[in-house]
Amino acid sequence: MKKIVLAEDNSTLSLLLKFRLEKDGYQVLIAEDGKKAIELIEEHDPHLILSDIMMPYISGLEVISHVRNKLKKQMPIIVFSAAGQEEMVLKAFNLGANDFMGKPFSPNELVIRVKRLLSI
Amino acid sequence: MAKSEDFEKINFSELLLNEVNLIVVSSDEKGNINYVSRATEKIIGYDIGSLLGKQWWEKTSISIEEGLKFKEKICNILSGEIEVDPKPYERKLKCKDGSYKWIEWRDSLSENNIFVSVGVDISDWKKTEEIKMQSDTIINNVDSMIFVSDKEGKILFASPSVEKMLGYTESEILGDNWWRITYESEHQASKVKNAIYNYVFYQTKDFTDISKRRIKTKSGDYKWIEWQLSKGVNETYISIGTDITNRISSEIELKEAKETAEKSLKVKDEFLSNMSHEIRTPLNALIGFTDLLLESDLNQEQQEHLETMRNSGEILLSLINNVLDLAKLDSNKLEVENISFDLYKCLHDIVKLMRLRANEKSISLDLKIDPNTPKQVFGDSTRLGQILLNLIGNAIKFTNEGSVVLLVKKVGETEEGSNIYFEISDTGIGIVPNKINTVFGVFTQAKSDTSRIYGGTGLGLAIVKKLVTLFKGEIKVQSKFGEGSVFKMNLMFDKDETKTISTKTNVIEKKDEHLGLKILLVEDNKTNQLLARIRLERWGCEVEIANNGIEGVKAAQQKSYDIILMDIQMPVMDGYEAAKIIKNDLSKQIAKIPIIAMTAYTAKEDIEKAFEAGMNDYIFKPFDAKDLYLLLNKYGNLKDEIDNKEIDAEEPIKIEVQQRYTDLKFLKQETLNESSILKMLIELFIKDIGEFLVVLDNGLKNKDWDLLHKATHKIKPSVSMFGISKLEPTIHSLMNKFAKEKQLEDVDDLVGSCKEILSIVKDELLIELKNLGNE
Secondary structure, three states, X not given: OOEEEEEOOOHHHHHHHHHHXXXXXXXXXXXXXXHHHHHHHHHHOOOEEEEEOOOOXXXXXXXXXXXXXXXXXXXXXXXXXXXXXXXXXXHXXXXXXXXXXXXXXXXXXXXXHXXXXXXX | OHHHHHHHHHHHHHHHHHHOOOEEEEEOOOOOEEEEOOHHHHHHOOOHHHHOEOHHHHHHOOOHHHHHHHHHHHHHHHOOOOOOOOOOEEEEEEOOOOOEEEEEEEEEEOOOOOEEEEEEEOHHHHHHHHHXXXXXXXXXXXXXXXXXXXXXXXXXXXXXXXXXXXXXXXXXXXXXXXXXXXXXXXXXXXXXXXXXXHHHHHOOOOOOOOOEEEEEOOOOOEEEEEEEEEEOOOOEEEEEXXXXXXXHHHHXXXXXXXXXHHHHHHHHHHHHHHHHHHHHHHHHHHHHHHHHHHXXXXXXXXXXXXXXXXXXXXXXXXXXXXXXXXXXXXXXXXOOOOEEEEHHHHHHHHHHHHHHHHHHOOOEEEEEEOOOOOOEEEEOHHHHHHHHHHHHHHHHHOOOOOEEEEEEEEEEEOOOEEEEEEEEEEOOOOOOHHHOOOOOOOOOOOOOOHHHHHOOOOOHHHHHHHHHHHOOOEEEEEEEOOOEEEEEXXXXXXXXXXXXXXXXXXXXXXXXXXXXXXXXXXXXXXXXXXXXXXXXXHOOXXXXXXXXXXXXXXXXXXXXXXXXXXXXXXXXXXXXXXXXXXXXXXXXXXXXXXXXXXXXXOOHHHHHHHHHOOOOXXXXXXXXXXXXXXXXXXXXXXXXXXXXXXXXXXXXXXXXXXXXXXXXXXXXXXXXXXXXXXXXXXXXHHHHHXXXXXXXXXXXXXXXXXXXXXXXXXXXXXXXXXXXXXXXXXXXXXXXXXXXXXXXXXXXHHHHHHHHHHHHHHHHHHHHHHHHHHO
């Protein structure tokens, strides 16, 4: 079973996404902030990372940078952005994010993007 | 000495032979038996003394020829013509009880030329061998596939039927090949292996279906195989597979047929509902304009023509209603009303309406009401009218000369109600005796050519019968062919002691009373716009017209109206949507304008939808001028009441119920309607709301804009997920203000309205949780 770490501070959104992804056979580990996300990534070495850009303590950008530069891991990363965060999305891509989704997004679309990235 | 030693030797051998279960016979050169061992008696039952000499052959051979053949062989051996064959052979012996025993024989020739044959009883072994052969034949000939596999699932044995059924040869499937060939993936194969292992050896079942499977044959088609599994010997298991492809495909066909049937039934319902809408709309204009014309100055002839026109319109309308009613009756959707009405007036109205038709055919139509009949009763006057119109209409249709009589009287009374008897008799063609039992069926007219001469849909009596049943009444028919028919019906009506005259009569008398209301008419059909405008203006109303929902909403927001008449089906934005927006308007002045739905959809769900959208009442198209007047009068007066009493206890509550802040459509869809996950989401969000409200307070107190920005950002996705569209702009602008720390002057107001909405949201969600818990 492929593992996904999901970093998102909105608990309802993360629960909904966890539910949907698990329906499609993924194991989803939820982190409510960037710090927890990094702990989970180091502990479980997931196949894919989903991360909100703006999070308490450690932002999504810092998570990407940690994964790519410190851990030297190349698993796909999808970031979530809110309106008005276009610059941050560009930074995220520069740091090594593979895809982004603007909030609000359709969970269905997310599942499809995840599948696509994991099947390459 | 030597002799006695010999003798002892012989004695010893004799002893041995007696103990051992061997048949030993010896023979002289003529084939006569001169020794038979004792054990022989135990095996074949004959006393050994009775077997000596020729008797051996006579008694133990299965046939004379067979005995002679062996006797001859012995003679030939003893005479030296042929050599003795030391190889064992099998020969049956006949026992004393008539049964046979299989004996394996070994012949030998002693040095002193004595022929000795030793036989062992092999009957038991022979029997097992036969059984084995039996089962081999069975295995080779059955249609089912038989496999024997070891604990790991490796196939050890496969019956020849496997090749017949699937096309794979034994060597192609033995061992692990079976799993590789017939499964798409190794993962799937090992899952099934495990499930079988657990089932056979531990009697535990998991979710993997091992009872049947679709298997690809060598030729590439698929076959459905049903499996029976059982434990075999030595840690093996046996699987028996039967081809159930035919059964499965017929099951699939059945399922498909069922789905198609259900679908076409739904299509039929939708078609009926749409057709009724499509026909009602133009009919509305036809009847309405005829009415308007009838009110103008006309000469006698014009008046009559228009009345005929109106009558035809009414008949067409009742036909549509009949078809719809039958459909509703069939699906048990029709409901019975129970309101007080004037029975006498109802009967007179019906007879008056039908008398027009009777006059056309120059027959008389009489109404006889027994004086004991109660005047005011509770019941469904519309449906009673429908029953009587059908019965009288039929009577007139099938009568060419003479009369039709409607007789009404009370025949029984209980505390609650009266049993009223209706009799419709005619002097018409009557019904042939063999058809009298089928007249209440659908599409049956007494004779198949009846419809050619008399017309009609053949639905009338079927509807009557169903309606009468719905009223828990009874209807019977008596008829003499050529002389006429009598329909006898009993219906129960609840008593109504009040002697009030129904409001309807009042209104008709005050038909042209001035209403003087400001009315917004939202309607896309130009003809109906014109009709309604003229009608309303005659009542002294000021009418403004909007062509669709959007125009309607705009108009309602710009000007104040007393009443909004709202069509349901309109392009761009339909009536439900428009009503929702108007009823949700922030201005209480606008939200409280009564909205009356004008709908050609008569289904209960459509009306419920209108109420859900916040509409106050409804009227069906084509509408009766009187009914519309009644509604306008009611809601026009209501307006004054609301104006006078600003604090109305009921009104605000009603509006609150209608205005839902949350819309769980998205979440229900995304959670694939699994209420458990939806419940968790709602619970989480309620918790988040609580936290958010605390953060809002603290943040504002400390002017901690960063904290506030993060909190609004965090809650924002939930706001859109829970469909709280009212809150979205507020949250969005708050988030921007907090992020930029600019234009903070109206933050307090925004936070205030935000808190207000969230507290209602919380209540709504708690109700939702309760409902989910009840499911």
